[in-house]
Structures are given as C-alpha cells and as structure tokens.
Amino acid sequence: MEDSLKPWSVAIGTSRPARLVMGSVMVVAMLAGISQAAIGSPGAADAKRVAGALPLTSAQIGAAKASGTGCSWSLAKDRRIRFAAADDHAVVRLPSGVVVLRPAADARDLFPFTHDRWSGDGVAVSVASVGRAMRKGGETIEQAADLKVSVGATIWKGRGLMVCGS
Numbered sequence: 001m002e003d004s005l006k007p008w009s010v011a012i013g014t015s016r017p018a019r020l021v022m023g024s025v026m027v028v029a030m031l032a033g034i035s036q037a038a039i040g041s042p043g044a045a046d047a048k049r050v051a052g053a054l055p056l057t058s059a060q061i062g063a064a065k066a067s068g069t070g071c072s073w074s075l076a077k078d079r080r081i082r083f084a085a086a087d088d089h090a091v092v093r094l095p096s097g098v099v100v101l102r103p104a105a106d107a108r109d110l111f112p113f114t115h116d117r118w119s120g121d122g123v124a125v126s127v128a129s130v131g132r133a134m135r136k137g138g139e140t141i142e143q144a145a146d147l148k149v150s151v152g153a154t155i156w157k158g159r160g161l162m163v164c165g166s
Contacts, residue, residue, distance in 0.1 A: 052156040053082035053149055054093040064091035064100045071114040071164035073127065073147050082160070083125065083147055085114040092118075092125055092149060099123045113164050124150040127162065140165035 053073075061067045061084045070086025083092050090101040101118035110116035110127055118125040126148045133143040145162035148155060 052158060053147060054095065055080035055082055056084060056091060056093050056098070060093060060098050061091055064098065065089040066091045066100075069113055069166040071162055073145060073160050073162050075158060075160045076144075079161070082158075083127070085118070087113070090114070090118045090125065092123065094123070094149070094151070101125060122151060126150075129162070130159065136163075136165075 055078075058067070061072075061081065064084070066084040066086050066089045068086045070084065072081045072085075073083040074081050084090065085101075088103055090103075092099050092101065099121050101120040101123065103115040104117035104119045104124065107115035107117040110129065114127070116127055128146045128148070130144040130146055133141050136142050141164045143162050143164075144159065146157060146159050148157045
C-alpha cells in the first residue's frame with residue numbers, strides 16, 4: 001500500500017486518537033483532508049477539516065496560466081493533477097473552487113520550474129521535495145514531494161509525485 005494512503009490515527013471530537021478503518025471511510029477522510037491538529041495530537045476536538053487538493057482539469061490549469069513548461073503534483077496512485085505551476089503562476093482546486101496562486105514573498109526556487117511556497121485568496125501552498133529526483137527522458141524530472149495546503153488554521157498534507165518539464 002502506498003505510504004500516502006495508509007490509515008492515519010486521528011482524533012476528531014475527542015482527545016484520544018482513533019484508528020480509521022481501511023476502505024471507504026479512509027478514502028473519504030483522505031479526500032476530505034485532515035487538519036494537522038487532528039493528526040494524532042491532543043486538542044483535536046478544536047480541529048477543523050479542510051478539504052485536500054482536488055483534481056484539476058486542463059481547462060482550469062490553462063485558465064490560471066499554470067500550463068506549459070512547469071511542474072505538476074499528483075498522488076502517485078491516480079496521477080490526476082492536483083497542483084500545477086508554470087513560471088509565476090500556480091493553481092490548486094479546493095471544494096470552495098479553483099485558487100490561482102502567486103509565489104509567496106519568501107518563496108525559493110524548487111525543482112527546475114517552480115517555487116516552494118505559493119499564496120493567494122487566503123490559501124497557502126508549499127511543496128517540499130522528498131528523496132532523489134529522477135530524469136525521465138530528455139525534458140522531464142520526477143521526484144517524490146509533499147504538498148501542504150493551508151487555509152487559515154487548517155492544513156491538508158499529502159505525499160505524491162512532482163513532475164517537472166515541458
């Protein structure tokens with residue numbers, strides 16, 4: 001089983017962690033997102049949920065000017081793009097809608113064509129590379145990466161695959 005889809009210990013509404021069962025409950029919890037405060041920590045009764053990054057369409061990526069030579073992030077299992085970035089434009093889709101992002105003021109270069117931190121409309125997104133980058137062909141680099149989406153005090157995190165190239 002893929003690391004990003006293993007059941008997490010969560011405490012929602014109690015101060016004791018509870019184990020999610022495999023199957024549809026786990027999938028719903030992962031799709032809905034779980035705040036960082038809710039991941040096995042005390043005080044999770046106060047934790048709110050934020051939905052994780054939802055799959056984007058090509059039209060949504062194009063409208064945000066985040067297509068072309070750049071990077072995209074997806075869960076390794078389904079490979080559907082959930083974050084895309086090109087030059088100084090990025091996009092993520094939440095249940096509240098598509099959010100167009102710009103590099104954060106303190107953003108650094110990450111991967112060949114993107115930044116590590118993005119923000120826009122009260123949403124902050126950060127990307128952290130994990131492990132070694134692998135060249136795929138002459139124009140593409142793949143690397144495991146963690147995506148963190150923050151909306152106010154709530155956070156969704158996922159480990160997936162960042163693909164950069166043209």
